[in-house]
Amino acid sequence: MTRRTSILLYGALCVILIFSMSPLAAFSKIALENARGGAGLSEPPATFLSTIMRSLRFTVLQSLASTALAVAIGLPGAWFAARFRFAGRKALLALAAVPFCFPPILVILAFILYYGREGLLSSILSLFFGPRKQYQGFLYSFWGLIMVHAFYNFPIAVHQISALWIRIPDTQMEAAKTLGAGKLRAFRTGTLPWLLPGIAQASGLIFLYCFFSFTTVLVFGGRAGATIEVEIYHALRYQSNYALALAFSVVETLCALLGILMLTRIQGRTRKSLRDFGRTRELASPKGIQLFFIIMYGIFIVLFFIGPLLSIVIEAFKVPSSMGGTTKFGFGNFTTLIRGFQAPLLGAILSTVRLSGLAAVLATVAGVIAGLALFFAEKANKNGVVPKLIEVLQWLPMAVSSAIFAYGWLFLSTDRVASIALVAAQAVIAWPFVSRALYASLRAIDPRVREAAKTLGASPFRAFMTVELRTILPSIAAAAAFAFSITAGDVNVPLMLGMGEVETLPLLLYRLTAAYRFNEACAAGLVLGLMTGLVFLLKEKVIDVA
Amino acid sequence: MSLEVKNLRVVRGSFSLEADFSLERGRVLVLLGPSGCGKTTLLRAIAGLEAIQRGEIRLDGARIDGLPAEKRHIGFVFQDLALFEQLRVRDNIGYSLMVRHEDKKYIQEKTGLLARRFRIEQLLSRYPSELSGGERQRVAFARALASEPSLMLLDEPLSALDAPLRREMRRFIRLQLAEGHLTAIHVTHDVEEAVDLADEIIVMRDGNMVGRGTIEELEQNPGSGWLARFMNLGLVLPVTNIVPGNAPGTLEVETGAGTVLSLPKEASLDISRLSRDKACLYVPLGASDIAGSRGGPGIRARIVRHVRSASNVAKLALMVPGVENYYFEFSLGGRSADIFREGTDIEISIDTGLCQLLSDEPSALIVPGGGLRADAIQPSRV
Numbered sequence: 001m002t003r004r005t006s007i008l009l010y011g012a013l014c015v016i017l018i019f020s021m022s023p024l025a026a027f028s029k030i031a032l033e034n035a036r037g038g039a040g041l042s043e044p045p046a047t048f049l050s051t052i053m054r055s056l057r058f059t060v061l062q063s064l065a066s067t068a069l070a071v072a073i074g075l076p077g078a079w080f081a082a083r084f085r086f087a088g089r090k091a092l093l094a095l096a097a098v099p100f101c102f103p104p105i106l107v108i109l110a111f112i113l114y115y116g117r118e119g120l121l122s123s124i125l126s127l128f129f130g131p132r133k134q135y136q137g138f139l140y141s142f143w144g145l146i147m148v149h150a151f152y153n154f155p156i157a158v159h160q161i162s163a164l165w166i167r168i169p170d171t172q173m174e175a176a177k178t179l180g181a182g183k184l185r186a187f188r189t190g191t192l193p194w195l196l197p198g199i200a201q202a203s204g205l206i207f208l209y210c211f212f213s214f215t216t217v218l219v220f221g222g223r224a225g226a227t228i229e230v231e232i233y234h235a236l237r238y239q240s241n242y243a244l245a246l247a248f249s250v251v252e253t254l255c256a257l258l259g260i261l262m263l264t265r266i267q268g269r270t271r272k273s274l275r276d277f278g279r280t281r282e283l284a285s286p287k288g289i290q291l292f293f294i295i296m297y298g299i300f301i302v303l304f305f306i307g308p309l310l311s312i313v314i315e316a317f318k319v320p321s322s323m324g325g326t327t328k329f330g331f332g333n334f335t336t337l338i339r340g341f342q343a344p345l346l347g348a349i350l351s352t353v354r355l356s357g358l359a360a361v362l363a364t365v366a367g368v369i370a371g372l373a374l375f376f377a378e379k380a381n382k383n384g385v386v387p388k389l390i391e392v393l394q395w396l397p398m399a400v401s402s403a404i405f406a407y408g409w410l411f412l413s414t415d416r417v418a419s420i421a422l423v424a425a426q427a428v429i430a431w432p433f434v435s436r437a438l439y440a441s442l443r444a445i446d447p448r449v450r451e452a453a454k455t456l457g458a459s460p461f462r463a464f465m466t467v468e469l470r471t472i473l474p475s476i477a478a479a480a481a482f483a484f485s486i487t488a489g490d491v492n493v494p495l496m497l498g499m500g501e502v503e504t505l506p507l508l509l510y511r512l513t514a515a516y517r518f519n520e521a522c523a524a525g526l527v528l529g530l531m532t533g534l535v536f537l538l539k540e541k542v543i544d545v546a
Numbered sequence: 547m548s549l550e551v552k553n554l555r556v557v558r559g560s561f562s563l564e565a566d567f568s569l570e571r572g573r574v575l576v577l578l579g580p581s582g583c584g585k586t587t588l589l590r591a592i593a594g595l596e597a598i599q600r601g602e603i604r605l606d607g608a609r610i611d612g613l614p615a616e617k618r619h620i621g622f623v624f625q626d627l628a629l630f631e632q633l634r635v636r637d638n639i640g641y642s643l644m645v646r647h648e649d650k651k652y653i654q655e656k657t658g659l660l661a662r663r664f665r666i667e668q669l670l671s672r673y674p675s676e677l678s679g680g681e682r683q684r685v686a687f688a689r690a691l692a693s694e695p696s697l698m699l700l701d702e703p704l705s706a707l708d709a710p711l712r713r714e715m716r717r718f719i720r721l722q723l724a725e726g727h728l729t730a731i732h733v734t735h736d737v738e739e740a741v742d743l744a745d746e747i748i749v750m751r752d753g754n755m756v757g758r759g760t761i762e763e764l765e766q767n768p769g770s771g772w773l774a775r776f777m778n779l780g781l782v783l784p785v786t787n788i789v790p791g792n793a794p795g796t797l798e799v800e801t802g803a804g805t806v807l808s809l810p811k812e813a814s815l816d817i818s819r820l821s822r823d824k825a826c827l828y829v830p831l832g833a834s835d836i837a838g839s840r841g842g843p844g845i846r847a848r849i850v851r852h853v854r855s856a857s858n859v860a861k862l863a864l865m866v867p868g869v870e871n872y873y874f875e876f877s878l879g880g881r882s883a884d885i886f887r888e889g890t891d892i893e894i895s896i897d898t899g900l901c902q903l904l905s906d907e908p909s910a911l912i913v914p915g916g917g918l919r920a921d922a923i924q925p926s927r928v
Contacts, residue, residue: 174595175628177615179642180693186616189641193632 005376009386012373019366020393020428023408024400028246030411035243048244051231052251058225060255062142062217063210066149070206071199073150074157077301080294081158082165085283088298095305096159099152100482101532103489104215105506106312106525109513111148112219113315113522114308115139121307145220149210151305156209157202164198164270166280197269204263208398211256214492215510228252232403237498242407249404256399264395312529316522333523345524348508352488352531355423355504360484362427367434367483368476370394374435375442394432402429403496410497418497425493430483437479441472485532505531548572548729549592549697554601556584556591563587563753564910565601572727574720576740579750580776585733586625588750589699592731594618605696616645621690621698625705627682629674635661635685636670642693660688663722680711687722698723698730704739716742737777749773749908756908770908771826778875781829781894783845783866785903788825799903801827803845803866809898824906833900836862836876836892844895847876849888862886864894 081089098107114120116139139148173190181189214229226234228248235245286294319332337345370390377386397405405428410421445468491506505528512521548571556563563584569575577585590596592603594615603611610618630638637644639660640653648656661667664684674682683703690698700719704712720743723730732743740747741761749757749764757764757773768774771782784802791798797809807827850873851863860878876894878886886892 169626169628170595171624171626171628172630174590174593174615175622175624176630176641176645177595178593178618178620178622179645179689180616180619181641181645182616185645189630189633190628193630 005380009373009377009380012369013386013389016366016370016373016390016393019431020396023405023412023425023428025408026411027242027404027408030407031242031246034241035246048247052228052248055226055228055231055248056251056255059211059227059229059252062145062149062225062227063207063213065142065146066153066210066213067203067207069146069150070154071157071161071203073154074161074202075199076293076297077154077158078161078165080286080297081162082281083284084286084290084294086286086291086294089283092155092301093159093162095155095301098155098309099209101485101489102309102529103491103506103509103532104152104213105491105509105513106489106529107152107308108148108216108219109509109518109521109525110308110312111139111151112513113311113518115144115147120311140220142225145217148216148220149213151308152216153206153209154305156206157199160202160205161195161198165195166283168194169281197266200266201263201270204259204266208256208259208263211259212252212398212401214402215495218495219513229401229403232401233496236403236407236496245403245407249401252401253399257395260395260399312522312525315519316526318519318522320519333520337520337523344503344508345527348503348505348524349527349531351502352505352528355419355502356426356484356488359423359426359430359487360480362423363430363483363487364434364476364480366427366431367436367479368438370431370435371438371442374439390435394435397429397432402490402492405429406493406496419502421497422493422502426487426490429490429493430487433482433486434476434479437475437482438472441475442468445471481534485534489528489532548606549731550602550604551592552602552604554588554591554603555599556587556596557599558587558596561587561753562599563591565591565755566911567748567755567758569729569731571729573745574723574730574732574743576744576747577731577733577750578735578737578740578747578777580735583750584753585735585750586701587753589622589701589731589733592697593620593622593699595622619693619695621693621695623686623690623698623700623703625702627686627703629682629686629689631674633673634670635666635672635674635677638674638685639670639688639692641689646693656692660692664688679707680715683707683715684718687719691722691726691728696729698728700730700732702733702735704734712739719743749776751908754908754910756910758911765830765832767902768828769904771828771904771906772908774828774904775872775874779828780831781834781845781866781874781896782872782906783827783829784869784906785825785827788903797903799827801845802869804868805843805845807843807896807898807901809901809903826904826906828902828904829896830900831877833897834876834894836878836886836894843898844893846891847894848891849886851888852886864892867891 077092080086081093112119116122168191170190172194173186176186176189177183211227212229213227214233217227217230218233228251232245232248232252235241235248316333317329317331319328319330321327334345370393374387374390374394377384377390381387402425406421406425409424409428410418413420413424488504489506491504491510494504494507495510505524509521509524509528512518512524549569551565551567554563554565561584565588567575577588579585587596591598594610594613594617598611601611602609605618605620630641633641636657640657643653643656657670658667661670664687666681666684666688669677669681669685674685677685686703704715704719707715716739719732722728732740734740734743744761746760747758747764748755751772757769759767764773764777765779768777768779774780775782785799786802787798787800789798790796791808793808795811797811799807799809801807809827845866847864847866849862850865853861853863853875860881862876862878863873864876865873
């Protein structure tokens with residue numbers, strides 16, 4: 001490694017370190033001061049410990065149950081997508097973008113409208129099982145929370161498992177059959193050992209998402225319990241107890257790091273499997289019973305997953321009558337939000353575009369610096385400090401509560417301006433997606449192409465500009481779009497900051513939902529969904545980034 | 547007969563395969579053909595890994611086409627070997643005995659016996675990822691043989707090996723098959739490998755059997771210019787015109803090389819078919835020689851390359867001016883290659899009495915609706 005490269009790499013590392021660690025340091029400093037000043041852990045240690053244990057138990061339990069159900073729903077879909085060619089296969093795989101591109105608050109609204117006591121499903125069920133009042137609904141219970149998490153995350157299982165399954169050749173299973181093994185044993189010997197890392201990887205990812213779930217638990221888990229993330233929210237928003245929030249956060253981070261460690265190991269094994277197999281299999285046309293099960297699965301997904309999302313569209317255009325008259329369809333809800341009292345929609349759209357745009361730009365810049373630094377540092381020395389440290393920093397947003405980042409930046413900003421903290425915190429959450437996407441696309445470039453450019457007379461810089469940059473630009477664009485999508489749809493950080501100075505679209509949606517103005521919430525949700533869903537236009541690239 | 551495949555048809559999308567042959571116990575049949583011709587599909591259909599549309603497969607007299615793969619008792623060595631990477635070599639070899647719930651002691655004994663036979667005793671505790679290419683091959687063979695199958699199917703198992711190891715493994719396989727008096731079908735696209743391993747050869751193209759017999763039989767009667775070129779059985783020249791010769795019972799054949807040869811009428815097996823299809827002149831290697839030593843009429847060929855193998859066998863790679871994209875190899879026997887300069891032309895004399903006029907395109911040995919064509923060669927006993 002040349003001296004110039006070293007300086008550049010260490011410079012890049014410093015930028016990333018400051019960007020990622022300074023809010024954590026700022027929050028920790030204030031929280032520790034808070035604790036020393038006597039406003040810290042007011043409860044006796046035993047009570048405090050039992051609160052943490054109760055919350056941790058609930059968090060782990062709901063994450064495990066949600067993951068198990070999500071994988072159970074996703075596995076048949078993964079098998080169908082990996083083996084058969086059928087109408088809707090691509091759509092099924094594209095659903096993987098839903099958990100990333102559609103904000104949780106929108107999906108929550110969809111589930112309330114569809115599965116709630118007054119929802120569409122209960123209306124249908126009442127036709128078969130008697131009057132609606134007998135259906136009590138289970139949405140606001142532990143199992144309701146599990147169901148919402150499972151349906152929100154099962155497309156990840158479909159996408160990740162099928163991506164591996166489609167590459168696992170049949171030969172090992174066939175070898176087992178020719179050696180006398182029955183179907184089940186042949187599957188256990190020839191396919192399952194290769195599939196398990198894929199299942200474990202999808203499970204690990206879903207588990208982590210559920211572990212950090214905030215809005216969904218806040219809305220649906222109320223009676224059943226609170227996750228650590230929700231406890232942090234309560235400590236920050238209602239008790240201003242930073243020390244307690246820090247203590248919860250440390251427990252959460254330790255658990256998350258353990259999960260991440262396991263996940264990275266599993267990912268290593270999955271990558272090895274993918275390397276071993278390489279080519280994807282040819283898809284077969286489903287016949288007989290296979291076709292029947294695919295159709296049944298399709299109906300199931302449409303009924304229980306697409307149905308709720310579609311109900312948002314229907315409800316957005318349903319204008320309820322004020323005096324018990326008939327319900328009409330039209331743009332009334334949108335008109336109310338644009339011209340009615342306080343007319344919040346346009347302002348919310350503008351502030352979302354402004355703040356999320358800024359956050360996405362910041363995340364892209366940081367992500368590009370980190371991605372390039374990681375790639376070149378790894379090329380120089382795979383086992384060096386720089387690549388290892390950047391790898392760890394990339395996982396940080398998945399291991400630390402977004403609330404801590406948000407409050408950290410709030411403490412760092414002069415006059416504690418919430419919008420600055422919002423932009424910075426969201427950028428910290430989003431930059432790893434950009435750096436990962438960039439790093440992956442840099443790694444995917446065949447080194448021989450670079451070498452060919454060099455043999456044709458291009459300098460390393462010119463080779464990078466003419467060959468590599470052209471290849472990685474689409475990935476950077478997709479990652480930036482994705483960063484915009486997740487920051488625009490994020491309600492966690494604004495809620496944590498309790499922002500009153502600006503109204504973003506997810507915040508407006510949350511407030512309208514809390515005020516039971518569901519139809520207007522749907523109208524706002526439709527606008528938000530269109531905004532964040534635009535990245536669907538980039539199709540597979542965005543899903544890869546995700 | 548050990549294996550009988552009758553009137554078999556396999557359809558995969560737009561590709562269809564037809565096969566009809568039988569194989570005696572203890573003989574090795576090689577399926578030879580270019581990539582995508584259906585060799586592997588045929589093998590998989592026999593093993594029960596591919597659904598058949600019609601036909602019968604009998605093994606030792608019993609019909610097996612209705613049985614699932616695991617009940618057919620056929621050993622299969624896959625192209626990528628398909629070793630179970632999560633199992634040790636010992637468990638890989640003993641797998642078929644384990645799934646048949648054989649006694650543990652018996653499995654251990656049998657595994658040890660096979661390991662000794664295949665010289666892999668020291669590898670029994672290793673995982674497949676810790677083995678070399680040749681060792682993996684041996685394990686795959688031992689595994690397929692463990693349950694003493696009635697038939698061994700070998701799907702290009704040597705394709706991933708380098709040339710010296712491939713040669714060594716070829717000898718090893720032949721020896722094992724002969725020692726065990728095993729009935730086997732070996733798939734390859736390598737003519738040298740086919741000749742080396744086969745008791746008899748079936749040549750396939752586009753899902754059809756287009757040639758069958760021993761190498762000598764195929765040399766004598768390749769049936770088509772394509773097959774002769776594919777197996778480098780002799781010189782194949784395009785024919786531009788055929789007219790009755792001046793001498794009674796002869797044909798004047800004008801070749802693409804610009805030469806007119808007088809051939810006896812018997813040289814053409816089916817003149818009516820030749821008039822429909824693109825015709826070619828097949829000159830077996832034994833019917834031609836360089837420098838006019840055959841005494842007959844000749845054609846000019848250009849020396850492209852001297853080829854000298856490690857065993858000091860000299861060959862010339864030749865092309866015929868006027869015939870595009872066609873190269874053939876000509877053995878020099880004991881003669882020195884030094885007198886033939888690359889890039890120069892030489893005269894090849896031809897014994898026209900041994901030449902054949904053939905259709906360039908091969909025709910299937912199976913007639914539409916099933917069954918072998920009446921003129922299809924039946925292999926002679928070796």
